[in-house]
Amino acid sequence: MGILDPLPAKALAVRLIPQVSPAYARTLGLRPGQCSLGLLTGDNDDATYVSIDEATKMADVEVIYARSFYAGSRHASGPLSGEIIAMIAGPDPAEVSSGLDAALRYMAERALWYSADEQGGITFFPHVIAQIGSYLAKITGLPPRSAVAYLVAPPLEGCFALDAALKAAAVEIALYTAPPSETNFMGAILTGEQSACEAAAQAFQAAVLEVARQPILY
Numbered sequence: 693m694g695i696l697d698p699l700p701a702k703a704l705a706v707r708l709i710p711q712v713s714p715a716y717a718r719t720l721g722l723r724p725g726q727c728s729l730g731l732l733t734g735d736n737d738d739a740t741y742v743s744i745d746e747a748t749k750m751a752d753v754e755v756i757y758a759r760s761f762y763a764g765s766r767h768a769s770g771p772l773s774g775e776i777i778a779m780i781a782g783p784d785p786a787e788v789s790s791g792l793d794a795a796l797r798y799m800a801e802r803a804l805w806y807s808a809d810e811q812g813g814i815t816f817f818p819h820v821i822a823q824i825g826s827y828l829a830k831i832t833g834l835p836p837r838s839a840v841a842y843l844v845a846p847p848l849e850g851c852f853a854l855d856a857a858l859k860a861a862a863v864e865i866a867l868y869t870a871p872p873s874e875t876n877f878m879g880a881i882l883t884g885e886q887s888a889c890e891a892a893a894q895a896f897q898a899a900v901l902e903v904a905r906q907p908i909l910y
Contacts, residue, residue, distance in 0.1 A: 701739035860895030
């Protein structure tokens with residue numbers, strides 16, 4: 693493995709419930725008309741979060757539940773659990789199936805983590821989204837279609853790199869996940885013009901690589 697090798701996430705288990713039972717629908721807080729449910733687990737939580745947001749842009753679906761598991765995929769409850777479970781709801785099986793298709797494509801092709809060292813022990817996520825969907829809009833409080841830089845790294849690398857990202861471009865923090873998160877990383881979602889988000893992500897990447905290259909420097 694080399695520096696900046698891409699690390700795609702992988703879906704571990706996917707299911708479609710064409711008609712959710714009324715009791716379960718009430719428990720999940722589904723709205724009238726949300727009859728079908730898609731369930732997904734993946735081996736990387738942040739890659740899954742941005743992928744289910746993509747689903748909301750490609751189909752008539754809503755993310756009704758998404759939660760990271762503790763300690764990361766290496767300590768999951770089973771081989772199909774990974775780091776996260778997500779649920780999307782829609783009016784019918786066709787819409788939910790389209791949403792799942794979109795999420796799985798995005799996860800495999802675009803929601804890429806990268807290695808910051810030759811051994812692949814330091815990984816990070818310098819991801820830019822030109823227009824967010826309804827899920828990321830809801831959790832950040834931003835208007836739909838806002839541009840964001842979705843940035844994640846190990847604790848010290850990420851905290852150092854976030855400062856560099858904020859200094860590099862006209863962006864603001866929309867959401868901050870202090871270390872440790874459930875998976876022991878840190879993260880932030882920055883917002884601004886798309887070009888500013890891209891500049892912030894590049895600065896974040898450069899700073900993570902700097903720490904990986906020379907960990908002790910002050």
